[in-house]
Amino acid sequence: MDNSASFDAIVVGAGLGGLSVGAILAQKEGKKVLVLEREPGIGGRAHHFKGDLINAPQDYLGPLAASTGWLVRSEPDLQSIVDDRLLAGYSFELGMHDIVNGAHSRMCHILESLGVPVEIVPLKACGFWVDGELHELKRGSFPWMDRDTYTEMRTILAAMLRMSVDEVRKHYRESLADYVQARTQNPKVLEFFDILGAFTVGMNSARELSAGEFILITRMPMAAGLHFADGTLGQMGGESFMQIAHNLASIVTAAGGAVRTEQRVTGIRVVDGRATGVTIAGADGHTYDIASDLVVSNVPISLTIDRLLPSDVVPADFVKHVHGLRSSGAFTPIFGLRTSVVDIPGMLMAKVPIDDPALQDGIVLGYEAHSLFVDGKAPHGKEIIECWVGLDTFQLRELKDTGKVNLVADAVRDFLAAQHPGFADALEWALYPAFDFVVSVAPTPEQAWDAMLDPKCPGVDGLFFVGESVKNYGGFMDGVAYTALLTATAITGTDYLAILPPYQREL
Known part of the structure; x- marks a missing residue:
């Protein structure tokens, strides 16, 4: 690897936010961009598993841990799931993913503006559980x-x-x-x-x-x-959401830049209040410097400050503010069934009670049988159900420490078994992953918008942030797309938010 090559911009982290900024700078601004990623693959939390390629527990646990995830438990144990090839023919996400607003998503607008659109499979329905009965939403x-x-x-x-x-x-x-x-x-x-x-x-x-x-x-x-009746969400076939990452990376490389994986950035270099490049740890045990006067960090801002920047370059009040921000995580069970038990091809939502003071409000459960509307998600005749329970990061950690996260796992499984006849008999395998950090700045009443951060790093010229910590609304992939446009605008002075229709850039 030639570390002496000159780059107009360095992006740390090949998640969708970093790749989006890199692609915009490469194609729209003519910059030679280097994207550095510590993991073996790109895409960040948009990791897509193919069951046939999971040959050891670490093939699943590795990407999970890289995204602040951990496996609460599995049924049967993970080694048996792998040894018995129970995941063969299935494909699923790191955690349950949808693309908000379907083909109208902000990320879709970015990809279209770059000339690398993707095909979105819209959800066809939405269902609500009320008083023990499932109702499919209807227009009107x-x-x-x-x-x-x-x-x-x-x-x-x-x-x-x-x-x-x-x-x-x-x-x-x-x-x-x-x-x-x-x-x-x-x-x-x-x-x-x-x-x-x-x-x-x-x-x-x-x-x-x-x-x-x-x-x-x-x-x-x-x-x-x-409309709510349509689910307002979308899925993707094939490589799923990884296709978005691949398309964005192709823009960077087509413009003469590079996307390099397994590159551990150990520091962002700052001289006299200006970013001058990054330091990476080489496979040979040595460190190497790569120069650029423009650095974009797609690493969460708190980790950028704590691990990548010199301790004295960022104002103390900014550091205190960042460390005080509240994040949110998720619990995202996945179930593989030998027969189909769900018949509504969309998002199904329910309030599930849990008899424990730690969860006095119960949980809000959302789940989708992706194999009903996306080809290749499950072997023919079988079904995969992916679930979502959003939980505050501190609450999730407390549930983990006390072991009460298993109450949530039990509640999800028992709810599906009770409400979908045949679920228990059809269940072949189950994974129960959880993620400490899904949204870096949770949109609580105390934090929404105003507490989120500007793209430019205070105290360091030439250093910018992208990701959920940056000011956005919409959250998840849609929020990340907004921050990418906001960051590109802050870097260049060009209004890249204009890529979006007015109703998606009201702020």
């Missing part, structure tokens, strides 16, 4: 709501859609639960917003979610002509 009515209840829910939504951006900002510091309760006491309306709001941004309760954040997220798909 929700089956479990009478006309007055449905009208009341629609009235609250309509008011959200009509708000100006300035009005929305007034509700950043208010929880979604408080916002809705000030407008209705109808239990079915409250439950609807609690489940939808919690799942929209991966939290476990509308009490933990900023009303302003929810309003901005909810009206994006509606402005695009999507």
